[in-house]
Amino acid sequence: MTANSVAAQSAVTDGGAVLRASGLGKRYRGVWALRDCSLSIPAGRVVALVGPNGAGKTTLIHMIVGLLAPTEGEVRVFGAATGRDRVAFVAQDKPLYNGFSVAETLRFGRTLNPGWDDAMARRRLADLDIPLRRKVGALSGGQRTQVALTIALAKRPDLLVLDEPLADLDPLARHDVTRGLMAAVAEHGTTVLFSSHVVSDLEGTCDWLVMLNRGRVQVSGDLDDLVASHRLLTGPAEAADEIAARLPVVARTMSGRQASLLVRDPAPPIDPRWSSHAIGLNDLIVTYLRDPRAGAPRDLSAVPAE
Ligand SMILES: Nc1ncnc2c1ncn2[C@@H]1O[C@H](COP(=O)(O)OP(=O)(O)OP(=O)(O)O)[C@@H](O)[C@H]1O
Numbered sequence: 001m002t003a004n005s006v007a008a009q010s011a012v013t014d015g016g017a018v019l020r021a022s023g024l025g026k027r028y029r030g031v032w033a034l035r036d037c038s039l040s041i042p043a044g045r046v047v048a049l050v051g052p053n054g055a056g057k058t059t060l061i062h063m064i065v066g067l068l069a070p071t072e073g074e075v076r077v078f079g080a081a082t083g084r085d086r087v088a089f090v091a092q093d094k095p096l097y098n099g100f101s102v103a104e105t106l107r108f109g110r111t112l113n114p115g116w117d118d119a120m121a122r123r124r125l126a127d128l129d130i131p132l133r134r135k136v137g138a139l140s141g142g143q144r145t146q147v148a149l150t151i152a153l154a155k156r157p158d159l160l161v162l163d164e165p166l167a168d169l170d171p172l173a174r175h176d177v178t179r180g181l182m183a184a185v186a187e188h189g190t191t192v193l194f195s196s197h198v199v200s201d202l203e204g205t206c207d208w209l210v211m212l213n214r215g216r217v218q219v220s221g222d223l224d225d226l227v228a229s230h231r232l233l234t235g236p237a238e239a240a241d242e243i244a245a246r247l248p249v250v251a252r253t254m255s256g257r258q259a260s261l262l263v264r265d266p267a268p269p270i271d272p273r274w275s276s277h278a279i280g281l282n283d284l285i286v287t288y289l290r291d292p293r294a295g296a297p298r299d300l301s302a303v304p305a306e
Contacts, residue, residue: 048210056212087158121154145177162194
């Protein structure tokens with residue numbers, strides 16, 4: 001059995017999860033950057049990892065791709081704790097050789113990666129009007145991102161991990177990048193995990209959401225399930241405590257005699273003085289991120305535990 005077929009076998013035996021973290025934690029000089037991180041990601045998803053600055057996103061990503069060793073717990077990728085040959089990673093600063101031309105960068109990639117798809121890489125760069133002769137150091141920030149992303153895609157990975165790929169892109173380029181990611185998933189079943197602050201770009205792009213806040217997982221789950229499982233309840237402020245005692249309240253805001261409660265898995269019927277509304281993705285994310293204590297550290301994953 002080859003290494004790849006062992007890994008593929010492992011992916012199947014890991015309950016269909018491409019990635020599974022259990023009690024994962026990282027401490028830097030006595031301070032926890034990430035703690036008690038347990039989650040699993042099914043294959044073929046586009047996963048958005050969101051969280052405020054310093055939430056632990058890069059730390060989690062670096063442990064996933066094998067650049068950092070956990071202080072506690074473990075993360076398994078395709079069922080294995082080590083070995084990341086089916087993973088491509090684009091780091092936040094998109095490290096490329098400035099002195100190389102784009103063509104030389106592609107040649108370098110082809111030399112290093114046995115499964116390299118050169119035709120796709122050239123086609124993609126031509127579609128993006130990025131000249132192969134241009135030195136990488138002379139490209140714009142957005143063009144560098146596109147070159148780094150093209151190299152990652154040309155490796156034909158089963159898991160593509162990107163740390164803030166959208167940060168230095170204009171709205172059109174962000175759209176192109178997210179469309180490219182979705183096409184990779186559709187064509188090759190690649191699982192994509194990317195961190196982002198650009199919450200407005202997530203809708204219509206990702207279908208799985210992981211929210212980190214102050215080193216803890218607030219939420220991890222299917223995007224549609226998450227949106228459907230939350231409701232915004234509005235009603236008289238004096239009855240808010242009574243509702244909060246019965247239902248899992250994620251966040252509450254008071255305005256005069258009116259209270260608004262974001263509730264997870266609300267069990268009807270509720271007090272008839274209260275009304276219940278659906279909540280959009282952006283409002284849901286912002287509400288969680290505003291309160292680091294919101295949301296029990298719980299995995300909504302559909303992937304069964306081992
Ligand atoms: N090498 C390091 N040494 C010490 N502390 C670190 C180190 N790397 C990260 N940290 C700390 O760990 C915490 C999480 O950092 P991390 O870079 O993972 O967050 P992030 O969510 O990616 O942030 P951002 O959105 O700003 O990129 C922060 O408090 C950060 O200061």
